[in-house]
Amino acid sequence: MMKLQFLYPVLLLSSLCSSLAMPGQSSTRRLYDKRNNDTETDPMYQLSKDSDFHFEILRVLGFAPYEGSDIGEVLIAANQIMPGDMESFHDAFHSIATIVDAQSMAIDETKNPTSARNAFFRASTYFRSADFFLHGNWSDPRIYSLWDKQLAAFTSAISLLPVPGERVVLKGDGFDIPAIFYSSGLPGPRPTIIMCNGYDGSQEEMYHFIGKAVNERGWNAITYEGPGQPTVRREQNLGFIPQWEKVVTPVVDYALTRPEVDPLAIGSIGISFGGWLAPRAAAFEHRLVATMALDGVYDFGPFILSKFGSYLESLFHSGNATAFNSYIDEAVQDPNTTTSIRWAIQQGLWAFNAKTPFEWISEIQPYTLSGLTQNISMPVFIGDSQNDIFFPGQAKALAEHLGDISTYHRFTNMEGAGEHCSTGAGVRQSQVVLDWFQNIIQT
Template sequence: MKFLSLSQLSWLLFTCPTLVFGSPFTPDTPQKSHNIKRDNDTSPGSMVQLNADSDFHFEILRALSFAPYQGADIGEVLVAANQIVPGDFESFHDAFYDLANRVHDSAQAIDSARYPVSARNALFREAAYYRSADFFLHGNWTDPRIDSLWTQQLAAFDAAIKLLPTPGERVTLQGDGFEIPAVFYGSGLRGRRPTMLMCNGYDGAQEEMYHAVGEAVLQRGMNVITFEGPGQPTVRRQQGAGFIPEWEKVVTPVIDYALSRRDVDAHKIGLWGQSFAGYLAPRAAAFDHRLAAVVAFDGLYSFAQAVFDQFGPEVTALYESGDEETFNGIILSVLADPATPTTIRWAIEQGIWSFKSASPFEWATEVEKYTLDGIVQNITTPVFVAAAQEEKFFAGQAQILAEKLGDLATYHLFESIDGAGEHCSLGASVLSNQVVLDWFQDIIS
């Protein structure tokens, strides 16, 4: 294997500082051990920083963002956040693992028969914190915590959904060579109801979708079906399956299942794709035309372009030359360097893990397949294309998707002044859900 010189490695880090696929990276962020607000950022819409490490800030904000829909409590997340050392993956795990264990103990002390709401909310928070504890562990596939934390989060979440007014139903659907774990959440209302199907993206679980948007859908008298396909957390763990580009092979069995239910209105089914699924959902809609509407949140036309743009022209040219050994050497050198920013390290590790790739080069080869070129014209369904004003890693992709869709697209920019400018409007779910779900109700009315 060829290794980089110090000058080559420095060139890569400082000419490609936005090599990000999971959360935004702000270059030259001061590495302090305490939470900070950037003193020089007083522009309207600037957000208080929850950690000096920009990726940790984003993931702490992610945990906080579930508070409106029972997935977190603000104070306990902020206490955990204060224990996290910038750039230290283990400290991130430890802070959220300790919090999850404390909430677990609290949940176990609640008599769920007498106090079902209290027990449910504690269990939901417990599950969310175990998921956060897992987030930065995927660089070492043999780490037993990758599985043990997931077992704990699933157990807590399943106990919680049994305590909903209309209990959630776990189902397993058959895909093409894989199984699709799904959860049906009923509206509790009589008759056939509008139903939103929803999946997460590059790193998120279907359980997270309940807190991101699922409860907001239920509040509006509609059903929810969440699901996961290959590459996503439970399927990757339990079936050893990495991402596949043909996402219609995942969505079509979910639509079939929805149509089999007597409480689903066949003419009012939507599909919500979150983050990377802002590409996957439109992709599926190009092959299955039974959907009334699609939500690309945020919109993504070409994941391939987004990734290779972040690699930069030199690394992309190296990849295209077919020099696998040198390409792998560059990426592995970056991962091995303790000075590598969290965002770069995590994004590559997560990509290799979730695509189940043997090497960085193999992962990049798979990424090339994720574009709507030659496919987008087959979409016939109205699509809500969300964009975030401060989008850091899929910049410009929502606009491209909207332009390619033409009159089928409803493009909406979520702005920083409303606290909605982060990727997927993280931290502004009440606002973003209002905008998107009002649109969906108008489409199906």
């Protein structure tokens, strides 16, 4: 077999896909410009020489304003991570997680509930981060042991909120939906936002991403996970499904049973790949008053396939699974392959519960909003990030297909919000997005 000579990544949130070259093609020819064709230099300080590790470290650092991390702890971990070394990423965050977890256990929750909650939240974040790059080996027991620790720490944390968070399990169509209800603590029915993560993130992360900001505005928040997302993937062995309305509708049903929820002010947020999932559900679930896609995605599967390059795209369409898998597997095994490519493929196989790259790419092709956007009738906020190396151009495409019901907003590098999903600028993003929702529910 001819050696696969180069791959260029297209990052998917903390998910990533790759641009693949035709065998024998010169490695000097760039198929895809990760700066998103923007000539402006990114003003953000890089936390690692490995661009993927930089993003994931920034992701954790960005939770600091909403109790999800502490800056010094994250920087200590960052200093121990070696570019390209996924095990070092695990080791660094597992070390700090263990330290903070021990601190949390030593705090008297009765006397110092806020301190205990802070520590439990941070430990949970660091355990999740330690797990992040382990999914290439499905039999690695740490995938489950670390997750159990992050769940336990997070559950301890939300029990110490002024109004404790409530874990519930909802019934979907052949699967269970783990969810958490965070009450505003205010009397009377309140606006409520349901929210999901994307390709690689958990519902626990959503609290630090925007859930706490929702509560601070006097609204309720409900996080949830569906098939393919971390807890459902682990506990039910289920990969993603394109019919995301089968996940969202039971969550809306549940919200409507809560006296704290205003039935005329329920919104939905999806981040990263969730920026496709949430609009997909909105095409079928019309009890929502608004949907927010951060960042918006119109095509998911077709977009990813297009970034594999013409040779492998043709090979895929030919149905030659053996050859297609051989090229991808060779790239993953090559020690010179970038972190982005190795992780993109490994996480894709894991999250979609696919045994081979060909199976994974086949499964994601139905993930498009083509033919569905005309069924979305509510206002839709579409975030776009100037330096989005995950889904460049997809937010604009979604806005164009939705037309007048969409509000397109571009977050920029110079405001510190230009990374995918405005990672590292959660306060700024929450201000823009939640002010928009406030205007929707007041009109």
